[in-house]
Amino acid sequence: MSDGGEATVRQPAREQLMSVRRVDRTDAFILHVDGAVDGLTAPRLRRAIDIAFDELDGRPLVVDLAEVTFFGSAGLRTMSESADQAATRSGFEPLRVVVDHNRPVVRPMEIVGLDAVLTLFYDVADAIAGRAAE
Amino acid sequence: MVMPPSDQDEQPARARRQPLSAAGGTSAPSESLAFELRPEWAAASLARERVQRWLAALRWPPGQNDDLVLAVNEAVSNSVEHGYLVHPDDSDVRGSITVEARLVPGSNHTRSAAFTVRDGGRWREPRPDDPHRGHGLHIMRSCVSELSIETTRVGTTVTMISRPAPVPPRPS
Numbered sequence: 001m002s003d004g005g006e007a008t009v010r011q012p013a014r015e016q017l018m019s020v021r022r023v024d025r026t027d028a029f030i031l032h033v034d035g036a037v038d039g040l041t042a043p044r045l046r047r048a049i050d051i052a053f054d055e056l057d058g059r060p061l062v063v064d065l066a067e068v069t070f071f072g073s074a075g076l077r078t079m080s081e082s083a084d085q086a087a088t089r090s091g092f093e094p095l096r097v098v099v100d101h102n103r104p105v106v107r108p109m110e111i112v113g114l115d116a117v118l119t120l121f122y123d124v125a126d127a128i129a130g131r132a133a134e
Numbered sequence: 135m136v137m138p139p140s141d142q143d144e145q146p147a148r149a150r151r152q153p154l155s156a157a158g159g160t161s162a163p164s165e166s167l168a169f170e171l172r173p174e175w176a177a178a179s180l181a182r183e184r185v186q187r188w189l190a191a192l193r194w195p196p197g198q199n200d201d202l203v204l205a206v207n208e209a210v211s212n213s214v215e216h217g218y219l220v221h222p223d224d225s226d227v228r229g230s231i232t233v234e235a236r237l238v239p240g241s242n243h244t245r246s247a248a249f250t251v252r253d254g255g256r257w258r259e260p261r262p263d264d265p266h267r268g269h270g271l272h273i274m275r276s277c278v279s280e281l282s283i284e285t286t287r288v289g290t291t292v293t294m295i296s297r298p299a300p301v302p303p304r305p306s
Contacts, residue, residue: 017179036182039211040175043222070182072207073269103197108204111276112269 037075060093066100096127163191166236173218193302201277208270209251217255244298257285
């Protein structure tokens with residue numbers, strides 16, 4: 001639960017709002033994202049994806065958004081630009097995005113139609129195996 | 135109907151906080167909310183937290199609460215990014231963003247929430263070659279029943295009226 005009004009931390013640290021954990025496997029590179037993706041934190045997600053792109057070496061990149069609690073237009077933009085980048089670079093597989101049924105992520109994606117553009121998965125195992133969500 | 139002054143939420147909330155089991159008891163949730171934010175990138179997360187808590191105290195339906203938090207996030211982010219052109223690393227841009235919310239009674243035991251997000255920056259129309267800028271407006275339009283944007287020489291005011299929500303029954 002959040003605390004009362006006056007106890008609110010005035011200046012949330014970017015690290016508190018969102019965390020990105022990277023898992024480097026032989027068959028995939030995975031970024032697990034946790035927390036809020038907004039204008040403050042999206043640039044850090046973008047950097048994490050860019051770094052991952054450089055280390056892929058032919059493996060698919062899985063971005064796991066199942067634990068994301070808030071996803072605004074800055075997050076949509078980051079995923080859309082990253083997916084474009086993966087699609088246009090030679091030797092890159094399409095970005096694999098795990099959303100499960102996580103409403104805070106699915107709802108904004110549906111509003112702008114990004115769910116029809118991205119390759120979405122229910123869980124990380126499906127994403128690694130390439131079993132796309134319907 | 136004239137709404138009461140909108141500073142109730144700014145009172146020391148902790149002093150009158152009730153245990154959750156007593157929610158809806160003696161202290162009625164505030165019918166309005168008002169706060170001011172500095173034009174910085176953290177502003178949107180602060181606004182989200184305040185709006186989410188206000189609507190939850192009013193027992194707003196959770197899905198609609200999420201939509202309104204999303205809409206307010208986009209309005210505040212828009213002020214920061216486009217109204218004040220705040221660079222992600224800036225923390226001392228002058229100006230302010232004011233967020234106000236109040237309840238509007240509706241018919242058939244419904245009510246709506248009206249939000250205004252006001253800044254002193256310059257409104258910039260999305261350019262056709264920047265589809266992502268349009269996402270924020272698209273989200274705001276989709277999450278509320280009425281969106282209006284008023285721009286003047288001194289700033290931009292975004293007004294959003296929620297879809298009607300049922301008035302929750304009084305706890306017995």
